[in-house]
Amino acid sequence: MSVGAVLDVLAAACLLVGAGFALVAAVGVVRLPDLLSRMHAATKPQVIGLAFVVTGLALSLRDPSVLGFLALVVLLQMATSVISSHMVGRASFRAGQVRDDLLVVDELSESTQDWEGGRGAP
Amino acid sequence: MSPQVRVRADGSVRPVRYRAVQPFAIFWLTLVWLALWGAVTPMLVVSGVLVAVLACLAFPLPPVKLESRVRPWPLLILALRFALDVVRASLEVSAVVLRRRPVRNAVVAVDLRSSSDFVMTGVAAMLSLVPGSIVVEARRSTHTLYLHVLDVPDAEAVERFRREALAVEDRFLAAFEPLPAPPAGADRDPRTESAR
Amino acid sequence: MTVVLYVAGGMLLLAAGLLVVRITAGPTILDRSMALDVMMSVMVCGMSLWAAHQDSDAALPAILALAAIGFVGSVAVARYANGSDDVEAENDQQEEENA
Structure with a gap:
C-alpha cells in the first residue's frame, strides 16, 4: 500500500469521526434536559469534532502551506468556544434558568447572592 | 478590566497608547500572520510585525502581567x-x-x-x-x-x-x-x- | 473517499436538522443562540468536507473567518439578553423575589 492510500484512509477515518462527534453534539443539544447540560454537549464534542474534520482535511489536501492555517482554525475554535460557553452559562445561571432538581450540590447559590458588578459586566 | 488610561488636560480620558505595544502580543500576532500566508519570507516577517504593531496601537489592551x-x-x-x-x-x-x-x-x-x-x-x-x-x-x-x-x-x-x-x-x-x-x-x- | 464524504455529509445534515429542532423549540433565547453556535460549527465541518471533496483550498479563508467570529453572536446575545424570554421561568423568579 502506498503512502497516499494510507493517508487517504486516515483522512477518511478522521472525517467520519469528526462528523460523528458533530452529530453527537447535536443529539445532546436536543436531548439533554437543561441549558447548562446542553452546553456541555455543545462545547466539547463540537470542538473535538471540528478538530478531527480539520485534521482529515489536512491529510487529504497534503499541502504544507495550509497546515498553519488549519491549526489556527482549531485554536480559534477552542479559544472562542470557552468564551461563548462561559458567557451563555453565566447569563443563564443569573437568569435563574438552572433546574435545581438536577443539581446534587449548588455551592454558588449557597454563597452570597450579590454579584460583583452588573449582569455580564467584565 | 479596562486599559490603563491617562487624563488629558481638558479632563477627558484616553487609553495609554505607548504601553499597548507588548513584545509578546507582537510575537503571537506575527505568528498568526505567517500562518495565514502559509509561508515564511523576510518580507512577510517584516510586514507581519508592522501589522501587529498597528493592531496593538489601534486596539490597546491592558498589559498581561505574567509574573x-x-x-x-x-x-x-x-x-x-x-x-x-x-x-x-x-x-x-x-x-x-x-x-x-x-x-x-x-x-x-x-x-x-x-x-x-x-x-x-x-x-x-x-x-x-x-x-x-x-x-x-x-x-x-x-x-x-x-x-x-x-x-x-x-x-x-x-x-x-x-x-x-x-x-x-x-x-x-x-x-x-x-x-x-x-x-x-x-x-x-x-x-x-x-x-x- | 467519495462514499465516506457523502456519509459524513449525511451525518452533518442530520445534526443540522436536530439543531433546527432545538432552535425552533427554544425555550429561551440563550438555548437558541447556543444551538446556532453549534450550527456554525456544523457549517465549518461541512465546508471542510467540501474542500476535501474538491481538493482545493479555496474555502479555507471562509472556514477560518467562521471559526474566528462565530462566537460573537452568542456572546452578544448572552451579554444583552434580559434574563430570559421564557415567561414561566420569569414569573417563577419574580414570585421568589417577592416572597
Missing part, C-alpha cells in the same frame, strides 16, 4: 495531559448524551491557591475544555471558580472533581512558575485607579 517563569518540560506535560483530557472529556460527554439514564449535575466552587489573574484565567480556560465542566462564575476577589459539572452522581464525585481541578492548577503552576512576590508597596494594582 512567572515558563518552564518548557512541565509545559509539555501540561499540554499533553490537556490534549488527553480533551479527548477523554469528549468521549465521556458523548457517553452521557447517548445513554438513557437522566443526568445529575452539580455546581462546584473551586478555591484556587494562586492569587494571580493570569493563573485564574488559564485554569478557567483549561477547565472549560476539560471533562464535563463549564465555568459559570469567576470571582476575582477571592479567586474562586464556580464550575457546572456534568454527570455528578453523589457528593463524593464532587470532591473528586475538586481534586482534579486543583491538580490542573498544580500542573499549570508547575509550567508557569510564579516569580517571588515584589517588595511591599510595589504590588499596588494600577488598575484600581483606572476609570471604569
